[in-house]
Each structure stands twice: as structure tokens, then as C-alpha cells.
Amino acid sequence: MEIVVILAVLLIGGAVAYVILSTRRKRREVASQQQAFAEVDALEVNAGQALVRADERIRLAADELSFITAEFGDEVISRFRAAIADARGSLTEAFRLNQLLHDEKPDTPDERRSMSQGIIQHCSDIESTLGEQADSVSTLRDTMRGLPDAVAAARADIATVREHVEPARRALASASDRYAESALRSVAPNVDQAERLLEFCERSLQIAEQKHEEHLAIPAGKALTVARESVSRAGGLLRAVTDFEMEALSAESTLAAVIEDSRGDIIVARDVADPPSDLRPAIERLRSETESVAQQTVRRDPFETLSRLREANTALDVIMDRITQRTRDAEKLKAQLPHAIDDAERQIAAATNIVDNYQAPVGPDARTRLAEARRVLDSARTDHDNATAVASARRAADLASEAARIAHSEIQQGGMYGMPGGGYGPQQGYARGGYRRGGMMGGGMGGMGGGRMLTGILGGMVVGGLLDDMGDMFD
Known part of the structure; x- marks a missing residue:
């Protein structure tokens, strides 16, 4: 009975929880839908307002066209008319979308949003097109108004x-008496060009005045711009003539300094x-x-002379810089040489110590490198x-280091070469790891294990010198 009660309570509680959660979910969905509809409604309102402004903008532009016709020529009028035609095409499409938006057929929120955004975009294009033309007309109007x-x-x-033409001509004539024709080449035609x-x-x-009287704003503005540019260029040409003498005097001063520096450079270079072979030339x-x-x-010609002298001076400077470097x-390298030789001597001494102390197992490779290291160091x-x-000292150090490495490796392996005094005949030959049976170790030492005994002894000598007292063992 208690179980039945508990189950009933759980079922009722689950049902209540389900109802509560479902209710909350539905409320959230309803709120979300309401918000979406509100956003779409607001977008439709904006689209309608934009459509009204665009329609009014085109009407005002059409009225403006009549004034433009009286003020400007065909070029301006045709451009303005084309802009109005484009704007009316965009307005027609915007009206079509607005009609679909408000017809009796129900639309989804996404469809309503898309059509409203389309209307707003077309209206924006209308404003941009007509605005550009309005700005252009305003500029032309200002030009026409201020052209006189x-x-x-x-x-x-x-x-x-014009007041500077004759002074510039006199300055040019005076400069011709003092400087070579090549120096004046850049300014000689300036006065005539300025005139x-x-x-x-x-x-x-x-x-410009004629086109202004004909109400042709664009040609009038272009002619005025060309006139302004021409007078500015003429003034620049005349200033270049009057400035030539200052530039020439500056070049003369620089030339004197370069000559003095060049003579000093020649003295230094001769010492x-x-x-090198290219220094004397x-x-x-x-x-x-x-x-x-x-x-x-x-x-x-101070400019050309200065250039020649500078080139010759630069060529010598390049060689002297190379010599200085x-x-x-x-x-x-002279400072590095003692250190390189000292390093090589230390490496050779270390390798020599290994070979001299453990001559028997050190083969020809290590000895050859050590000998070559000594020769290269000399x-x-x-x-x-x-x-x-x-370079030779460093090579010697490398050779000695390599010799020491090879010698260490051979000693640790027990060696593959005979002891001093040992023969290499059939009964005294050798093999890797020690002497063959029947050789000196096999016959002389009996049960001591031949090559393995020698390997153990030499390994102990390398590690710790434990057999220092056994020097006479093989006498």
C-alpha cells in the first residue's frame, strides 16, 4: 500500500513538473515570436519612411533639373537626367516590393523582413545616385559663381x-659668362618656356570667360584649372634660374672641400x-x-666636375675600406693565433698521453692522426x-681530438694489435678481442683465458689504473 502511495505521489509530481516546464517553454516561444514580429513591424515602418523620402527626393531632383537646364550645358543636364532615370527605376522596384508586402496574401516573418530590407536598399541607392549629382552640380555652381x-x-x-622674366634672363646671361654650357643645360630654356x-x-x-558666358560650367572650370597650373609652372621655371647661382656656388664650395679631402686620401693611400693591384690605378x-x-x-661645370671627383674618390674609398677591413x-687573427696553438698543443698532449701509456691496443688510425696533428701544428x-x-692550428686540434677518441675506443674494446715485442707469425698472430690460441697469451699463460685476460687488464688500466703494480707481468 505504501509503495502505491509513493508511486502515485511521484507520478503526480512528474506530471506537475512537466506541465510547469511546458508552460514556461511555450511562454518563451511566444515571447520570442512576439519579439520577432515586433522587429519585422519596425523594419516595415522604416521601409515605408524610406520609400516616402525617396519618392520626394526624386520629385525635388526633377524640379532641380529645370534650373540646371538654364544654368549649365548639355553635358551636365544629360548626366543629371540619367541619374534621375536610374533613381526612378529603383523607386519602381521599391514600390513593387511594398505592394507585395501589403497585399492580402499572408507572408512569413522572413519574407516580410527580406522585402522590407529590399525596399530600404533601393531607397538608399536612390539617395546615393542623386546625392552625387547634387554635389557635382553644387560644385559647378560654386565654380560658375566664383569664376570671374x-x-x-x-x-x-x-x-x-612676368615681373620676374627679365631678372631671370639677366641672371641666365651672367651665369653663362662664368659657367660652362653643360652646367646651364638644365635651366637655359627656362625663361623662354616660362614666357x-x-x-x-x-x-x-x-x-574660361567665354565658356562662363555660355553657361558651360565644366569647360569653364577645366580652362581655369589649366590656367592656374600654367602660371604656377612658369613661376617655378623662373625661380629655378634665379636659384641656379646659389646652387652653383654651393657646388663650388663643396668641390673645394672634396679636393682637400682627396689630397689627404691620396697621401694615406700611398703609405x-x-x-693590392687595384690601389695604384x-x-x-x-x-x-x-x-x-x-x-x-x-x-x-661645378656639378659635373664634382660628380667626376666624387666617383674617383668613392672608388679609392672602397679599396681603402677593403684594406682597412x-x-x-x-x-x-693575430690575437687568435696563440690561443689556437695552445688549444692544439693541449689536444696533442692529451692524445699523446693515451697512446704512450697504452701503446699495445692503439692502432694505426689514431697514431696517423696524431702524427698529422703534430705536422700541421708545426x-x-x-x-x-x-x-x-x-686554420692549421685548429685543424691540428681537431686531428688530435679525433686521435684521442679513436684510441679510447680501441682501448675499451681490448685492442686488436699485439704488445710490443710480440710477433705476427702463425703462432703469434692476433685477432679482434685478443690473441689467437697458441699465441703468446695462449701458450705462455695457459688457463688465464688468452685475449680475455689481456682485455681485462687493459680495461682496468684505462678505468682506474688498478694494475699499475703489474708492469713486469709480461717481462
């Missing part, structure tokens, strides 16, 4: 530039010990250029080239 004043300002600029530009500027301003080239410049007195490297001590000497 701009033309007057440009003519004043022409008059100002032609000023004439062209006057003609451009006349065209180089063991010069570089010195002679710089000396020749320096003397040639020093002998020039009238009508020279070589000297630094030699000094560095060569390093007598070599006059520090670079070669350092």
Missing part, C-alpha cells in the same frame, strides 16, 4: 610672374704597405681628377699568414 574672381586672381598672378606658358595661361583664361685616377679640377679657372681581420707555428696559421 578666380580669373581676375589668375591674371594678377600672371602679372607677378610661352604665360601666353598659354592668358589664352586659357579667355576660354699602404703591400698594396685608383690613386692615379683621383690624383689626375684633382689636378684637373685645380687647374680649371673659368667657365667650368683586411688589416682588422689580420689583427684579429706548419702553423712557422706560417707567416695569420689566417692560414689559425
